[in-house]
Structures are given as C-alpha cells and as structure tokens.
Amino acid sequence: MVAEVPAFKHKYTERVIPFTAGDGMALNLINVQGEKPPSKCPVLLVHGAGVRANIFRAPVEVTIVDALIAQGYDVWLENWRASIDFAPNLWTLDQAALYDHPQAVKTVIAETGVSEIKAIIHCQGSTSFTMSAMAGLIPEVTTIVSNAVSLHPVVSKWSLFKLTYLLPLVKVMSQYLNPHWGVQAPTLIAKIITLLVNLTHHECNNAVCKQVSFTYGSGFPALWSHENLNEETHEWLKEEFAAVPLCFFEQITRCINVGNLVSVQGFKELPDDFVQATPKTDARFAFFTGANNLCFLPQSQLNTYEYFSALRQNYHTLHILPDYGHLDVFMGKNAAQDTFPLIIQELEKTNT
Template identity: 45%
Template sequence: MSDFTRIEFNAGDGKPLFFLRLTPPDPYRGPVMLVHGMSVRSNIFNPPVARPLPHVLADAGYDVWMLNWRASIDVEPSDFTLDDAAVHDHPAAVAKIGEVTGWDTMKALVHCQGSTSFMMSICAGLLPDLPKVTTVVSNAIALHADVRTLMDIKMPFAMGALRHRVDGMDAQWGYHAPGFWAKVTRSLMLLHRECRNPVCRMSSVVYGAGWPVLWRHENLDDATHDWIKGEVGWAPIAFFEQIQASLKAGELVSTGKYPLSVLPLRFASQMPKTDARFVFMTGSMNRCFVPTGMAATFDFFEKVAPGRHTFQKMHGYGHLDIFLGKDAATEVFPFILDELNRE
C-alpha cells in the first residue's frame, strides 16, 4: 500500500474515518471515490493481481480516493445502520475530496452496502453541491435487494436466534469463534466444504446462498483466494435487520432513526434528488444479491430519465470477483473506465 497516502477526516457525527489516496502525476480526469462494501475495507479493491482497479484508474488519469467508511474493518466497530453512513459518512467524504483537490466535480464507484448507503445519501440530496458527483458506477445492489430463498432463511436465523446474544457476525469466526453463539454460527461452515479457506467458507455462511457466495472460485487466482483471509470481518446485526426490512418492503428502506425530512422511509418510491448519471452493474452469477434487484433499480431510473443511465451484467462473474478476478483487468475494468470517462 506504499503507493497510497492516508487522509483522515471525521464523519458528520464525529466518527474518525479515512481515505487511502492514489494520485498519478497528472490526475487530469479528476477525483473518483471508491466505496467498499460491508465488513471489508478499502483494500478490497487492491488484491494481489497484476493490475488492480485503483492502479488502472490512476494510470487512466484519475485521482483515486478509496474511502474507509464506518463499515470498514479498519474503523472502530459500531452498531451502525446504512442510515448513519448515508447521513454522516458520504456527505463528509465528498466534501473532504473537494476541500483537498479543489475540483468542483467528481465521480464515484460504489459496491454493495457502500452502494446502498451512498445511493440513500445521493437520492436524499444529502451530498454537497460542490464537488458535484456527476457519475456513479454502482455494483451488485442499489435501491432494490433481491436474493434467493436460502439467504432469507439465514437472515432470520441471524436476527431471531442471535439478536441480544451477539452484536454482529464475523467471517473471522472461521478461524476463531468467541463464545457459544459464534460457535453455533461457525458450525454452519460444515455446509461449506467447497474449499479449505476458513474465511471464504465463513463468509458464505454469513452472506447468502452459494458455494462460495461472494466470488466464483474459478475467477480467483490462488494468491487472491489466500489473501481474502485477512480482508473479510465483522458486520453489525443492525445492518442485517435493515436489509431484511428492505427485502420485505421490495425496496431499500431507512430505519426511521432520522427525520423524514432528512431520509425518506422508502428510496424507490420518490424522485431521486440528483441528476447524476448512474451505471448499474453486477455479475450475472451474483449469489449474494441476484441481478434482478439491480435491474429493478435501473428500471426505476430509466423511468425518471429514459436513455440516460446504463445497466450491465458481467457474464460469468459473481459478487466481489468483479474487482478481485484474475481477468477483471481485461474483462471488467475497461467497461468501468469507459463509463467513468463518458461525459
């Protein structure tokens, strides 16, 4: 990570967050913010492959800002929901990029729960006017969650059986499960004999239905599959409850913690307060959130502004292998670059 500069800032509620920034000699295309998903960290965009995404973007002239928001395993854990990130993290992150770079426009690439929380923020009109976010590439899930049935079984298990017993779920329990209920959850790893990587197997217990869930083994090289052991960790139960509520509602919902004047209750039932261009993408074989959810979000935006936005399924990819795959630099990143470059 020696190429990256650490830039610290505080979220709107004072929580310390930070960026890892990769700036090329001539960042003529301006800033792009990369936002990771749940229970990982910004480093998830930087696997040990020859051409990871941050370097591809920097070589193309982008000033790359990898955000560690409150879901990062490198940030002090808290019992947060997507609401907290939408209200406090993303507006402050965008403002910080503007303050440091002086640019009055920027772009964003947001993944999974980094995407849902960012979409909540931008659709509720909570981002600063400057710098203005003009293009958003959203991967895996945006305003509509859709899963296969097995995940529906797992999530009530997590909340019904474990609420008030554990405060979160942790893929690192694959190595060490502290306490009775963590050990009970860990025992579900017996269902996952698809590889010998304890964190890969435990992440499949936590995040959906698939063997494995978060990537297709075929798409990862051995070094990246091994590296993942240190990259997936803890997520709060409160977050799983919010996704469960969103599944029931058929669209992303807030928790009601903040006034309706700040965050609406439902996010696909009102006009988004943004004129950014959105690129919705997902792996055709995503087993964490199936592609029909992303298609529903595209349909929603297509009705708002026909012909303006894009939807793309990446053939043969799952959830995170979109960024981690051994061939992502040739099969996925050119699409991302083309869309970011489009005016």
C-alpha cells in the same frame, strides 16, 4: 506465497486523510496517485459491509486502483463506518448515508479544489451512497458506477430464510457476525457458527471464504467463483473480512421485504421509503452486477435500472457481466480485462 509488487506500484504515493463524519465519528480516505499527477477528476471508491477500502486492492496483477491511475484518475478510497479498520460499531445504512458519504465527498472536494467528482460504489457502500445521492446530500457526484445492489435489494429464498429465522437466533448471543471466526472463534456463538459452516460448506479449505458465503449469500462460494480468483487472493481475503453488525442485517431484511431501500432511524434528511420520494440527484448511474451474483441477485440492479430509466430515459446504463458474481467483479484475476474497461468506459462518458 506473497505476490511480488509490480514495479509501477512502488512509484505510487499514498496519503491517509482523516475526516470526521457528521455525527463526529473519525473516518478516513486513502488517496493513491501514480508517478504523474492525475490528469482527470477524483474517483471515490466505496467498499461494502464488513471489509475495508483495501478490498479494491486484491493481490492481482492489475487492480481497479491501478487501472484508474493508468487512465489519469485521482483515486480516493473511502473507509466509512462499516470498515473493519475501525472498531466494530452498530452502524446502519442511514448513518452512512447521512453522516459518512457526504463528508467524504466534501473532503475530496476540499482537498483537490475540484467542483465535481465520480464514484465507484460496491454493495452496502452502494446502497448507502445511493441513499445519500437520492436524498440530495452529494450533489458534487456526477457519475456513479454501482456494483451488485443499489435501490432494490433482491436475494434468494435461502438467504431470506437465513435473514428471517437464523438472524434472531444469533442475536440472542451476539450483536455481530464475523467471517474471521473461521480463523479464530473467541466466543460460544463464534464456535457454533464455525461448526455449522464447516458441516455445510465443503467447497474449499479456506474457513473465512466459507464463512463469508454463509454470512452474505447462498452459494458455494457466494461472493465469487473460485475459478475467477488467483490463489493469492483466496488466501489474502482471510484477513479482509471481519465484524458486521446484525442491526445492518435487520435493516437490509426490511428493505428486501419492502422491495427497495427504506430508512430505519427517522432522520429528517432521509426519506422513509426511497422509491416513494423523487430522487434529488442528476447523477448518471451505471449499474453493474455479475450474472452469477449469489449475494444480491442480478434482478436487484435490473429493478433499479428500470426505476431510474423510467424517470429519465436513455441516460443510465446496466451491465450484467457473464461469468462474474459479486466481488470478483473487482477481485477477479481477469477483471482487468473483463470488467475494468467497462467501468472506465462509463466514467469516461460525459453526461448529456
């Protein structure tokens, strides 16, 4: 069943603004505005790995995009190189941090004429955007709401086991994992993974939902609680997850083993180890995560909050959301009541 679009959404204007990443890759931004022109600054929303900008627009009554527009914000959704709207590519966090996010921010600034913007960043959009901020590449961003993970990725023992031992086996046959294999498994490795997932996951009948859990965490499911999703969203997500390159998993495994983000490509603009370098940013961070996050454990954001707070006290904030996990913070049927007001409250604060 497809949810009816609420009347106010018909009055949105939506523009796709192409931009070119620093290495020439063609990417885009989606600007969504309500009936009235925005009265507040642009907010850039940055999605995670193997999804797309649309992940912020699940079929729930009120999405984070709706909530921001209702508050007067100018909403910009960034499709960076990890977006499944583009051909699968061997991206790294380094490339996103150096090439994608700085150009996305510059494009929003150029299109709107403002000098400062705010951002809501999720998962690998958050790690890579945090890298851009810490490297001093996005000084125009003054407030950053980060969900799930930023500087310190911490995962469960089972997730680390999979990353350490299963990843090299998969790599013999494929450069990508793809939760959409649950719907269509075109290759031998796709069939093997799908069989493995179907043998070990019995939490629901949605093959993509189960494969997402296998790919990104260690729960049943890993990225949300079924109780937090409406039926339409559980069905919708089948087409919202696709290829993610193993080279990204290799980088995040290195980061997990070190305990914080490290770069892997030797770009001179990025520090080798992000904790060892002084952050070149004055942005205020509001760190969020779900208490039940089974993709990156809540310890991830706690560590980063403590790291940033040691550098500047009483400036950054941390919210650990009870009864929420990883993506239901945005996709949850009750997120408009439970999480969006907190996110918006953080955007509304002035930095002093």
